[in-house]
Amino acid sequence: MKQVHVSASREYDILIGSGLIKNAGGLIKNVSSARKCLIVSDDNVYPVYGEAVLSRLTGSGMTVFSHVVPHGESSKNADCYFSILEKLAVLNFTRSDCVIALCGGVVGDLAGFAAATYMRGIDIIQMPTTLLAAVDASVGGKTAINLKQGKNLVGCFCQPKAVIIDTDTLSSLPEKEYLNGCAEIIKYGMIADSELLKSIMSSPVKDNYEDIIFRCVDIKRGFVENDEHDTGCRMLLNFGHTLGHAFEKLSSYTLPHGFAVAIGMAYITRSAYRQGLCGKDTSDTLTNALDKYRLPRFIDYPAEDIARAALIDKKADGSLINLIVPTMPGKCEIKKIPSSELSNWVKAGEAND
Numbered sequence: 001m002k003q004v005h006v007s008a009s010r011e012y013d014i015l016i017g018s019g020l021i022k023n024a025g026g027l028i029k030n031v032s033s034a035r036k037c038l039i040v041s042d043d044n045v046y047p048v049y050g051e052a053v054l055s056r057l058t059g060s061g062m063t064v065f066s067h068v069v070p071h072g073e074s075s076k077n078a079d080c081y082f083s084i085l086e087k088l089a090v091l092n093f094t095r096s097d098c099v100i101a102l103c104g105g106v107v108g109d110l111a112g113f114a115a116a117t118y119m120r121g122i123d124i125i126q127m128p129t130t131l132l133a134a135v136d137a138s139v140g141g142k143t144a145i146n147l148k149q150g151k152n153l154v155g156c157f158c159q160p161k162a163v164i165i166d167t168d169t170l171s172s173l174p175e176k177e178y179l180n181g182c183a184e185i186i187k188y189g190m191i192a193d194s195e196l197l198k199s200i201m202s203s204p205v206k207d208n209y210e211d212i213i214f215r216c217v218d219i220k221r222g223f224v225e226n227d228e229h230d231t232g233c234r235m236l237l238n239f240g241h242t243l244g245h246a247f248e249k250l251s252s253y254t255l256p257h258g259f260a261v262a263i264g265m266a267y268i269t270r271s272a273y274r275q276g277l278c279g280k281d282t283s284d285t286l287t288n289a290l291d292k293y294r295l296p297r298f299i300d301y302p303a304e305d306i307a308r309a310a311l312i313d314k315k316a317d318g319s320l321i322n323l324i325v326p327t328m329p330g331k332c333e334i335k336k337i338p339s340s341e342l343s344n345w346v347k348a349g350e351a352n353d
């Protein structure tokens with residue numbers, strides 16, 4: 001097992017290893033004195049792992065309830081959020097009880113926001129079961145639901161009590177979900193670690209889950225510790241996300257998050273290269289990584305529609321927008337550009353070089 005300690009507004013550990021669900025009772029008791037907990041999951045994941053987690057927690061003396069929402073991004077909505085809050089209230093949960101998010105990033109964000117706001121905040125433990133949630137969404141305390149106007153428009157920062165990543169849950173991921181997570185891993189390589197990019201080019205991510213997840217969450221730890229509330233260096237984690245969120249929205253959330261981020265990274269990198277902000281090696285490095293993991297690099301929406309959808313996203317800052325732009329493999333910078341220039345950036349990223 002590998003462990004990463006995060007020192008943010010709350011200190012917590014991220015545990016990464018095989019078989020951790022079998023020890024869930026002990027691991028959760030180590031960090032929480034809760035006597036009652038609510039497992040929040042979705043209708044894909046709960047049937048596979050729900051009973052195993054529930055029985056381990058019950059076996060360690062906790063009273064355990066579960067709440068299952070439909071799978072998919074559409075569950076990150078106000079109805080599902082209120083259904084969790086009402087379940088907690090009906091079950092008389094108090095501030096000394098806890099919520100466990102057992103699932104991918106959608107449930108992690110949704111359950112995290114419910115836990116952060118129920119009675120002004122009760123403990124949340126993240127148990128991600130997808131690669132994308134393991135390397136990104138479960139770590140760092142961002143919680144949110146979507147509005148019809150855009151993704152993650154309502155939420156707050158609330159660090160978990162612990163993140164428990166059982167790598168066994170990743171071995172049965174469908175191919176598309178695996179590739180979805182690989183997109184975020186490529187992002188970490190592009191923003192902070194060219195050696196990580198080399199390593200995932202020479203052997204597949206799935207052959208080294210523990211090491212690669214450790215490296216990604218350790219990179220994220222650094223950003224979160226330095227800029228928990230996302231006003232400075234943490235914004236680098238948004239590489240590919242400003243356009244990615246626009247693609248998700250334009251596709252009515254049928255395009256998986258990682259795939260959208262992959263296309264977003266590709267557009268910005270092609271655009272940066274054309275504007276002389278990075279070299280061909282940077283653009284080629286990203287292209288090769290996305291191609292190796294069969295991730296898309298293009299999408300067929302008009303540049304104006306993409307820019308309009310992106311500008312409603314929370315990263316729009318008055319008349320300026322923060323774009324994360326690569327300067328070399330393993331290094332990006334935050335560039336403030338006028339919102340009115342975004343569609344030109346998108347246009348410059350449309351064509352292959």
Ligand code: GLY
Pocket residue numbers: 136137139140142230234237238
């Ligand atoms: N997913 C990016 C962040 O947590 O800041």
